[in-house]
Amino acid sequence: MADSAHLAVKLTPGASADRIDGWDVDDGGRPVLRVRVRARPVEGEANAALLKFLAKTLGVSKSAVTLHRGGQSRLKRVLVEGLDDDAVRAKITAL
Incomplete structure (x- = not known):
């Protein structure tokens, strides 16, 4: 059975293009992925748009990426089925 990864995301909506701006850290020192969507x-x-963009970027189906927490917040927790934390980090770092 495949693993799953929890990904902390800081989302910026209304951007000129969908893109990943790289890694940041939150107030607790945990890694947060900065993402912009149109x-x-x-x-x-x-x-x-965030879920669809992450699915495409990570090479998984749209149904494998779900919003776990933070629906009304800029800071979100996304669950990625089929990849573990190391695989998600490696795919994003390779961009």
């Missing part, structure tokens, strides 16, 4: 934060559009 979608606006209206009726969940930015969250949906």
Whole structure:
């Protein structure tokens, strides 16, 4: 059975392009992935765009990426099924 990874994401909606800005750290010193999406934060559009973009970027199906926490916040917790934490980090670092 495949692993799953929890990914902390700081989302910036309304950007000029969908892109990953790299890694940052939160107030507790934990790694946070900075992501920008074109979608606006209206009726969940930015969250949906984030999940779709991460699925494409990580090479997994859209259904394998779900919002675990932070639906109304810029800081989100995303669950990625089928990849462990090391595999997610390696794919993002390779970009």
